[in-house]
Every structure is written in C-alpha cells, then in structure tokens.
Amino acid sequence: MKIIICGSMSCAREMIEFKKKLENLGHVVKIPEDAEKHLNGKITEQDKWEKLEFNVFKNYFQEIKKSDAILIINKEKNKLINYIGGNTLIEMAFAHVLDKKIFLLNPIPLLSYTNEIEAMNPIILNGDLNNI
Template sequence: MEPRIKTIVICSSASFYGRALEIEEELVKKGFRVSIPSTAYKMKQSGDFEVDHYKTWFRNPDDYPVKAERMREHNNKIVEGDAILVVNEEKKGMPGYIGGNVLMEMAIAFHCGKPIYVLNPVLDSSPFYEEILGMGPIFLFGDLTKIVL
C-alpha cells in the first residue's frame, strides 16, 4: 500500500494570495497536495489580484454571507487537511502579519491537533502574539524544506 499524500492547507491574508500561489507550486513539486482559499484560485484564473474586487461586503453589507461561506469552506479544508501553512508577509507596516481571520484558522488547526507551520517570524508587537505562540507553531523562517509530515 502506497503512503497517503499529505495535504497542506495554506492560510493567508488575501493580500498575500499571489505569494500563496507560488508556494502552492513549490509544495506540489515537493510531493504534497495543497489546498488554498477559493478566492486565490479565482485571482489566479482572472489575473486580478486586487483584494477589494473580491471583498464586496465592504461596499455591500448584504454580501457578508459570501464572506461567511468562504470562511466555512476554508475551515472545512483545515479540518480535512494534515497541516496548515500560514503565509505571513508584511502588511500594514508589520512584518509577519497575521490578521484575525488567519488567527481563527490557526485556532481550528490547533483544536484539531494539526501541525501549524508559519512561514515567517511574528513580531512580539503583534496584537495576537501571545495566542499565536500559545498554539505552538513551527516557524519556518522562509524555508519550506523544514516542513515534515
């Protein structure tokens, strides 16, 4: 019986979806199955990486159910996957940015006992620093070869 291919679920701010797609390709070459947010795929297909074009709920609050559905969809991927990889680049002047939504995704992985890989270090000035470290993530310092499943 062949070993099962492990699935890594990428979690990321929508601002980093371009980078997440690059990382997806690298991980597939390393033999992993990779799952990313559906909006990242839409961005790739359209070539449009302008986040505001997808977050329509800011312009139309009636679209918040779309946000909720996307969250549920990605959360299910986390539950079904073997590990998560948080892609955290610089945003809002903060290196290693992790926002509220990604923090929630990390909490789901933590609750399910999944390994949590974080691409870049998180500053101790992050408002979620204590919670992030409390989940025992594995910091990769940009080196995807450190992922072991």
C-alpha cells in the same frame, strides 16, 4: 502531506507560488478559492457577499479539518512585520484545537495577541518551505 495555505489576501501571489512549490515537493495543497481573483484585482462587492451566502469561511474550515497541516503566509502588511490578521488567527486556532500542525513561513509577529500565537506552538519555517 495535505496542507492548507492561510494568510492575508494581500499574499495571494505567494499563496499561488507556494502551492506550486509544495506540490512539486509532493504535497497536496489547497489555497483560498478567490486567491486568483485577489491577485488580478477582480474581487467585487458581489464576491464579498457571496462569501457570506455560500459559507466560504465554513467550507475552508472543513478543508482544514481534512488536512494534516496549515501553512500561514505571514509577511509584512501595513508596516507590520510577519503580519497575522484576525481571520488567520481564527484559522490557526481552529487547526490547533484539531491537533493539526501549524507552520509559519516567518517568525511570530509582535502583536497584541503574540502570546496566543505562541501558545499554539507553531513550527517556524524561516522562509524555507523545505523545512516542512
């Protein structure tokens, strides 16, 4: 299965780790291009502007379009358990309208948009990638 990993860049380490684990399980996996830079603390203001200039967001949505599924790395962030932020919610919605499978690493968080997440009917992995 071709899987696109999405989530907050605060989860860059997990994105890289889960990419390797999923590849070992036989999946083809894509993570955000700048995950390594985030992990190493090397994201600059210039990098942020390049995201806009080179359509990084549109390019990642094209990857979602070509995928079978997305995996959301939803871990605690800023004391919010199983956090899913705005950009990740948009990626989920995009996958949903394209009839892609949506996997959540952890249960759905309690947020102002929990109902919208539930409406996309994601598959909850309960932390176990073998459930894909």
